[in-house]
Amino acid sequence: MTATPEEPYTPIVPSARQPHSRAPRQPHSRAPRPAAGPPRQRPGHPRSPRSPRRSAARDSLLLLALPLLAALALPAAFAGGGTRRWFGGRAEGQRAEAQAAKDAAAAAFYELDTAQRDLRISIETITAVDDSPAARQAVSGFEALGRRIDEVSGRYIAAVDAHDLDRDDLEASAAARARTELTAAKDELGRVKQELDRFAEGLGPLLGKAETQLARLAPAVERARQGLLAASNALDAVRESGLKADDLAARLAALAPELTKLNQGAGRHGVAETLERADRVVREAEAVRAEAERLPEKAAEIDHRLVSLRTRAEALGTRAGQVPQMLSELRRRFVAACWQDLQQVPDQAAADVEQAQLKLREARAARDAQRWPDATALLSTVRALLNRTDEAVSAAGDRLRRLNAVQKDPQQEIDRTRFAIRDAQRLAMAGRSTPDPRHARPLDDSVARLDRAVATLEGRHPDYWHFLTETESVRQTVSHVVDQIRKERGGSA
Numbered sequence: 001m002t003a004t005p006e007e008p009y010t011p012i013v014p015s016a017r018q019p020h021s022r023a024p025r026q027p028h029s030r031a032p033r034p035a036a037g038p039p040r041q042r043p044g045h046p047r048s049p050r051s052p053r054r055s056a057a058r059d060s061l062l063l064l065a066l067p068l069l070a071a072l073a074l075p076a077a078f079a080g081g082g083t084r085r086w087f088g089g090r091a092e093g094q095r096a097e098a099q100a101a102k103d104a105a106a107a108a109f110y111e112l113d114t115a116q117r118d119l120r121i122s123i124e125t126i127t128a129v130d131d132s133p134a135a136r137q138a139v140s141g142f143e144a145l146g147r148r149i150d151e152v153s154g155r156y157i158a159a160v161d162a163h164d165l166d167r168d169d170l171e172a173s174a175a176a177r178a179r180t181e182l183t184a185a186k187d188e189l190g191r192v193k194q195e196l197d198r199f200a201e202g203l204g205p206l207l208g209k210a211e212t213q214l215a216r217l218a219p220a221v222e223r224a225r226q227g228l229l230a231a232s233n234a235l236d237a238v239r240e241s242g243l244k245a246d247d248l249a250a251r252l253a254a255l256a257p258e259l260t261k262l263n264q265g266a267g268r269h270g271v272a273e274t275l276e277r278a279d280r281v282v283r284e285a286e287a288v289r290a291e292a293e294r295l296p297e298k299a300a301e302i303d304h305r306l307v308s309l310r311t312r313a314e315a316l317g318t319r320a321g322q323v324p325q326m327l328s329e330l331r332r333r334f335v336a337a338c339w340q341d342l343q344q345v346p347d348q349a350a351a352d353v354e355q356a357q358l359k360l361r362e363a364r365a366a367r368d369a370q371r372w373p374d375a376t377a378l379l380s381t382v383r384a385l386l387n388r389t390d391e392a393v394s395a396a397g398d399r400l401r402r403l404n405a406v407q408k409d410p411q412q413e414i415d416r417t418r419f420a421i422r423d424a425q426r427l428a429m430a431g432r433s434t435p436d437p438r439h440a441r442p443l444d445d446s447v448a449r450l451d452r453a454v455a456t457l458e459g460r461h462p463d464y465w466h467f468l469t470e471t472e473s474v475r476q477t478v479s480h481v482v483d484q485i486r487k488e489r490g491g492s493a
Contacts, residue, residue: 093172094172094175094176094179095165095170095175097175097176097179098163098165098175098176098178098179098182099165100179101178101179101182101183101186102160102165102178102182104182104183104186105156105159105160105182105183105185105186105189106160108185108186108189108190108193109153109156109189111189111193112149112152112153112189112192112193112196113153115193115196115197115200116145116146116149116196118200119142119145119196119199119200119203120142122200122203122207123138123139123142123203125207125210125211125214126138126139126203126206126207126210127139128210128214128270128271129209129210129213129214129271129272130206130209130210134206135206138203138206141199142199145192145195145196145199148192148195149192149196152185152188152189152192153189155185155188156185156186156188156189159178159181159182159184159185160182162178162181163177163178163181163182165178213271213272213275214271216275217271217274217275220274220275220278220279220282221262221274221278223278223282224258224259224262224277224278224279224281224282224285225259225262227281227282227285227286227289228252228255228259228281228285230285230286230289231252231285231286231288231289231292232252234288234289234292234293235248235249235252235288235292237292237293238292238293238295238296241296243295243296243299243370244370245292245295245370246370247372247373248288248291248292248295251284251287251288252285252288255281255284255285258277258280258281259281261274261277262274262277262278262281295372298372299367299370299372302363302367302372302375302376302379303367305379306360306363306364306367306379309356309360309379309382309383309386310357310360312386313353313356313357313360313382313386316349316353316356316386316389316390316393317350317353319349319393320346320349320350320353320389320393322393322397323342323345323346323349323392323393323396324346326396326397326399326400327339327342327343327345327346327396329400330342330399330400330403333403333407334403334407334464334465335461335462335463337463337465337466338399338403338463338464338465339399339465342395342396342399345392345393345395345396348389348392349389349392349393352385352386352388352389352392353385353386353389355385356382356385356386356389359378359379359381359382359385360378360379360382362378363375363378363379363382366378399465402468403464403465403468406464406467406468407464410454410457410464410467413467413468413471414450414454414471416471416475417450417471417474417475418450420474420475420478420479421443421446421447421450421474421478423482424439424443424478424481424482424485425443427482427485427486428440428443428481428485438484439481439484439485442477442478442480442481443478443481445477446474446477446478449470449473449474450470450471450474452470453466453467453470453471453474454467456470
């Protein structure tokens with residue numbers, strides 16, 4: 001039967017359900033349909049013929065709706081009318097949980113590995129600086145932790161290798177077992193990570209000390225290099241001024257092997273040894289630099305001392321020549337006890353002056369050769385000789401002067417000594433009704449000694465030198481008592 005242009009076009013939409021198996025349809029005994037004729041109109045509903053443009057628009061709209069209808073029908077078609085899930089159901093859920101457990105275990109493994117690497121750096125820092133028992137104990141503790149980490153890491157890797165979570169035929173029971181093992185591995189990795197963290201916290205003092213020394217290393221080595229450079233520059237400047245400074249050059253050259261070891265680094269020689277070597281190089285280089293900079297001044301000082309000591313030696317030679325005349329007067333006017341100990345002064349003074357002049361010539365030769373240590377030592381010897389000569393010559397003159405004074409007026413020496421005794425006695429009695437025996441006894445003895453010394457002045461030829469030495473000894477004893485009293489009272493106050 002052929003449709004007329006006026007009939008509407010009805011699209012055929014496939015059923016959303018799966019086709020059921022049916023028996024083939026049997027033909028019905030129906031009366032044959034009448035031949036197509038003009039369409040009949042229902043009573044009361046007149047029907048006007050449709051235009052071709054309106055029919056085409058409707059056909060286009062129906063064609064656009066076909067994909068939407070098909071998309072809505074697909075889920076029902078795949079479900080087949082039942083409740084079974086297409087993507088595996090419970091097995092897929094177990095797979096997802098196992099994969100999440102695997103990811104968590106991998107994260108825990110990464111954190112543990114990172115912490116172990118960081119701790120290994122800390123241990124290496126400590127061992128590079130510290131060799132104490134505490135440092136060795138830290139190393140052994142880290143090694144034990146390393147073995148523990150290897151064990152749990154091995155179990156984690158075994159758990160990962162034992163389960164292929166990407167298999168298409170993964171069963172729910174296998175996925176659940178994988179999740180359990182991977183979760184246990186993750187928990188064990190976390191526990192070991194906590195142990196590692198606690199161990200790292202305990203290394204704080206050792207690590208701080210090691211890091212402090214390592215922080216000192218580079219600046220210390222650089223200071224040593226700069227010190228050597230400064231010493232070398234100072235030595236060059238001295239040589240340009242005409243001074244040789246061979247001894248300073250030798251001392252600086254001796255530091256070259258130390259600089260080589262510093263350049264080789266602490267990895268070869270150790271941090272502590274390198275720091276000690278750097279400090280030693282700095283000190284020695286600084287000493288060389290300071291002496292090099294002072295060398296022109298030192299040369300001028302040696303020149304000045306040569307002139308000064310030569311002048312002094314000449315003056316002492318003149319004074320020593322006067323000692324025999326002094327001794328002659330002492331012999332003529334006083335008893336032998338007053339001058340006998342001065343008999344060797346003229347000869348000793350002349351010998352010392354001659355020796356001093358010889359050493360001065362040697363010092364001048366050392367100065368001209370720029371042997372600065374030798375010149376300095378020789379000048380010190382000259383000074384010692386001249387000091388001894390000066391003391392001996394001065395003693396002879398002082399002896400004659402004091403003997404002349406006491407011979408003329410001994411009462412001045414007596415009054416001076418008595419005044420010292422009375423002043424000490426007043427101090428001993430201050431604030432007391434009776435003096436302390438420890439103070440009174442030596443003061444009473446001093447009074448008796450002074451009286452005996454005064455008695456020696458009686459006679460035709462008194463020993464004035466004995467009188468002078470005895471009164472001086474009494475004054476020293478009194479001075480000692482006064483110091484003792486003041487110290488005791490000052491301590492009790």
